[in-house]
Amino acid sequence: MKDKIAEKLLLFIAFSAIGSLLLITFFIFQQGIPLIFKIGLSNFFSMHWSPTRGQFGILSMIIGSLMVTVGALIVGIPFGLACAIYLAEFSSKMVQKTLKPIIELLAGIPSVVYGFIGIVILVPFIRTHFGGPGFSVLASSIILGIMILPTIVSISYDSLVAVPNTYREGSYALGATKWQTVVKLLIPAARSGIVAGIILGMGRAIGETMAVIMVAGNALKIPHSILDSVRTLTSTIALELGYATGDHRAALFACGAFLFIIITILNIIAIRVTGHRE
Amino acid sequence: MTFRIGPRTSQIIAYIILLLMTIITIIVLFFIIGYVFKNGFAQLSLEFLTDRTREMGKEGGILPSIIGTLFVTVLAVIIATPLGVGSAVYLVEYTRGGLLRRIISFGADCLAGVPSIIFGLFGFIFFVIQLKLGWSILSGSLTLAVMIIPTIIRTSEEAIKAVPLSYREISYSLGGGKLDTIWKVVLPTSLPGILTGVILGIGRAIGETAAVIFTAGSSLGMPTSVFSSTRTLAVHFYILAREGISMEKAYGTATVLIIIILFVNFVAYRLMHRFMERYY
Numbered sequence: 001m002k003d004k005i006a007e008k009l010l011l012f013i014a015f016s017a018i019g020s021l022l023l024i025t026f027f028i029f030q031q032g033i034p035l036i037f038k039i040g041l042s043n044f045f046s047m048h049w050s051p052t053r054g055q056f057g058i059l060s061m062i063i064g065s066l067m068v069t070v071g072a073l074i075v076g077i078p079f080g081l082a083c084a085i086y087l088a089e090f091s092s093k094m095v096q097k098t099l100k101p102i103i104e105l106l107a108g109i110p111s112v113v114y115g116f117i118g119i120v121i122l123v124p125f126i127r128t129h130f131g132g133p134g135f136s137v138l139a140s141s142i143i144l145g146i147m148i149l150p151t152i153v154s155i156s157y158d159s160l161v162a163v164p165n166t167y168r169e170g171s172y173a174l175g176a177t178k179w180q181t182v183v184k185l186l187i188p189a190a191r192s193g194i195v196a197g198i199i200l201g202m203g204r205a206i207g208e209t210m211a212v213i214m215v216a217g218n219a220l221k222i223p224h225s226i227l228d229s230v231r232t233l234t235s236t237i238a239l240e241l242g243y244a245t246g247d248h249r250a251a252l253f254a255c256g257a258f259l260f261i262i263i264t265i266l267n268i269i270a271i272r273v274t275g276h277r278e
Numbered sequence: 279m280t281f282r283i284g285p286r287t288s289q290i291i292a293y294i295i296l297l298l299m300t301i302i303t304i305i306v307l308f309f310i311i312g313y314v315f316k317n318g319f320a321q322l323s324l325e326f327l328t329d330r331t332r333e334m335g336k337e338g339g340i341l342p343s344i345i346g347t348l349f350v351t352v353l354a355v356i357i358a359t360p361l362g363v364g365s366a367v368y369l370v371e372y373t374r375g376g377l378l379r380r381i382i383s384f385g386a387d388c389l390a391g392v393p394s395i396i397f398g399l400f401g402f403i404f405f406v407i408q409l410k411l412g413w414s415i416l417s418g419s420l421t422l423a424v425m426i427i428p429t430i431i432r433t434s435e436e437a438i439k440a441v442p443l444s445y446r447e448i449s450y451s452l453g454g455g456k457l458d459t460i461w462k463v464v465l466p467t468s469l470p471g472i473l474t475g476v477i478l479g480i481g482r483a484i485g486e487t488a489a490v491i492f493t494a495g496s497s498l499g500m501p502t503s504v505f506s507s508t509r510t511l512a513v514h515f516y517i518l519a520r521e522g523i524s525m526e527k528a529y530g531t532a533t534v535l536i537i538i539i540l541f542v543n544f545v546a547y548r549l550m551h552r553f554m555e556r557y558y
Contacts, residue, residue, distance in 0.1 A: 006457045013364030018385025020424045024400045082299035106307045108543040110485030112516045117310050177289040207393020209488040234395045256399045267391035
């Protein structure tokens with residue numbers, strides 16, 4: 001009897017995660033989607049964001065988000081993969097055991113700290129050495145690239161280590177060098193994990209808010225160069241939610257709904273690619 | 279005629295490049311922490327930690343934010359732990375593969391990837407406005423609780439899975455029911471692993487900004503109940519830095535924040551490590 005009740009209760013609890021997900025989806029969409037219908041898709045996906053005049057076009061922010069995300073990947077992927085390959089294949093057990101947890105501990109550093117470092121070091125550096133306002137696509141890309149490193153390193157490392165040792169032995173027996181083995185055998189074998197790590201890192205970069213607000217400059221126009229100021233979807237939400245009312249607030253939720261759809265698609269791809277848990 | 283690099287040479291070049299890139303990464307990561315500490319340690323004093331915040335943070339200390347962070351985080355963990363651990367127990371002990379298990383896991387995985395600003399939007403419209411909790415410690419901690427549930431589920435699931443089957447069989451053979459076995463054998467054995475998940479959740483909650491600024495608010499007063507608005511350390515640091523109120527205080531606050539988070543994550547790591555050594 002007691003066992004039966006406990007099982008029912010646990011089943012109920014077990015739905016807390018998926019239930020929360022549905023609740024979040026419901027509220028974000030319920031708040032945002034009606035506005036999209038009210039103003040029309042062509043207004044919503046236009047270039048003009050001017051809440052006081054009833055213009056809620058998010059295209060420039062979509063492009064902004066896209067630019068900083070691609071930038072973050074350009075910075076994050078080479079360094080992330082290099083670290084993962086070095087740690088998994090070229091370093092001693094001692095080095096692995098020290099560096100892996102250090103990189104993972106650093107994943108816990110709050111995003112505002114990265115943003116702050118951006119403000120005090122990176123932005124002035126870019127301003128003096130490359131010109132422009134400093135608050136830029138470049139600054140955002142570098143900060144986001146650093147932030148997604150631990151995700152990429154950690155997941156790629158795990159999938160490289162998971163490749164059976166017989167693969168390596170077979171390759172060495174054929175006279176291949178370590179590097180040839182890595183490029184021709186291990187990376188292809190660990191491909192799905194590496195891809196999942198990159199996709200999760202991408203999701204993190206698109207969704208990151210505070211660090212980006214601090215270094216992006218947030219000007220409402222499409223940047224012409226990587227030294228120009230940029231505004232993302234997430235920064236618009238965070239910058240304006242505090243005072244927005246009526247249609248303006250609804251438009252911010254619509255931004256959130258759009259972002260939520262993109263991120264959920266990325267998550268599903270990542271879960272699919274790794275065949276997580278099963 | 280093309281110039282070809284031999285396998286030995288390319289191996290050496292690749293090794294050097296990989297090593298250099300790894301060193302650069304580690305240096306950058308250490309530099310970030312080191313830079314904050316270098317400028318922040320000078321700001322730390324007993325007064326800074328125990329004084330009220332004055333003039334929007336230009337003067338005084340960070341006591342209200344420390345207390346606010348403590349309240350929000352503890353409450354979030356109290357809410358999220360039973361839900362997360364309960365889910366994990368159900369996943370491991372009551373489902374054998376199948377659709378139900380896939381749905382629950384999928385929910386946890388997807389929730390884990392939701393960015394914090396979305397949690398902020400949700401908490402704002404649901405807890406603050408619909409449930410009329412206002413900008414409060416309660417709204418903030420409910421939002422954070424939803425955010426850290428997946429962390430607790432995933433870690434607890436691994437920990438519970440690691441408990442050897444024989445432990446359960448011995449309990450059953452002694453006449454223990456399923457619930458008794460879970461309560462008296464499985465949970466105590468997997469406790470260090472479960473704690474790791476809870477502590478990782480604590481770390482995430484403490485460092486969060488976007489999800490709490492729109493739910494717990496940014497009031498600088500000393501919190502008096504769960505319905506008070508509060509400004510957590512991370513939010514206070516964000517406002518100090520972004521509005522340029524005081525760089526000195528910003529460095530000081532950041533240093534306190536990083537020390538707490540590194541400590542919390544280090545404890546989680548040690549616990550997990552010892553647990554893994556015992557059961558894997």
